[in-house]
Amino acid sequence: MTPDDGPAVVDLETALAGTPAGDKEDLRLWLRMLSTVNLVEAEIRRRFREQLGTTLPRFDLMAQLDREPDGLTLGEISRRMMVSNGNVTGLAASLVADGWVERRAHATDRRTQYLTLTPHGRFVFGRQSAAHERWIAELFGRISHRDRASLYRLLGVVKTRVRQALEEEFE
Amino acid sequence: MTPDDGPAVVDLETALAGTPAGDKEDLRLWLRMLSTVNLVEAEIRRRFREQLGTTLPRFDLMAQLDREPDGLTLGEISRRMMVSNGNVTGLAASLVADGWVERRAHATDRRTQYLTLTPHGRFVFGRQSAAHERWIAELFGRISHRDRASLYRLLGVVKTRVRQALEEEFE
């Protein structure tokens, strides 16, 4: 990765090579984003497995349920987690097998079922959640308040822009 | 997600609840980072599959080989991609099966083998690489040069901090 060359050079490259300005910089940004997230994610996954006997996706599902004491349907969980229905089916089965999650029938719609945390699941999730927050703080904690706030804002900008680009794709 | 409350409030919370300052903000930052990357990555994976008949990890492996015309050992690829040896074994097998990658014996060490792109693999990778760069530019391209540069720098800060934290874990 070469350092940022600045706009003047980029424009010169554009004129000479016909490459739209910023493509290479966008790529560099993306690769750095990806590798940073992968670095953190790999460590978090490792700790979930070794220290808590669970996995990140199972934790994510339980986090959804923890926020909704009345329970959620599999479909709603699928939408909120942005994963496929089949994925939720499998994760739910493994959590039910562990006694951390329960299935409950819908009152009138026999296709639908609600998932809720069991009391034990709620207790276990509390500990997992606290550990998770501690881990992230440990890994990120030496970032200044100012940098953290800027980064948070800029990621918001990126997310919005990406969503726009994805919407335009279907027009 | 609530808006940032600022340092004063955070310190007050710390005093009252015993939670180290910034834990919650770190968590929010991490979740935003993760969801942003997942959003982009899912789209890129989809396009690799639908438009190019390959996958992101296969592309990543070929990108390593494209940079090293003399070839790389499986172990070196594993280190550079930061994935397990067994993973590289499988990806390499599928790329060899497609005729995009070749295995070559080491001159003296019979344990070792080099991987290189075949001529056809090099051609195919060129097109894939151009498409990939275009896609990222399309998704990221409306971000201002200024924001892009800030984000790149801040991610560098995070990456450095995370690496430091991971090193300290083993002391």
Add this chain to the structure above:
DNA sequence: CTTAAACAGTTTAAGCTTGAAGTATTTTTG
């Protein structure tokens, strides 16, 4: 030299994830 250790790569079992196809149920439409 011989043995032990290190190294390169493979295999395996387990879990995650997806898209596509399939089942059962409910809702909509004519």
Add this chain to the structure above:
DNA sequence: CAAAAATACTTCAAGCTTAAACTGTTTAAG
């Protein structure tokens, strides 16, 4: 009301990924 469409969920095949155990080869130690 009957047929068609939509919905909720499950199953399946395929691919990615890992950790751990394993094979074969080379290097280091004694």
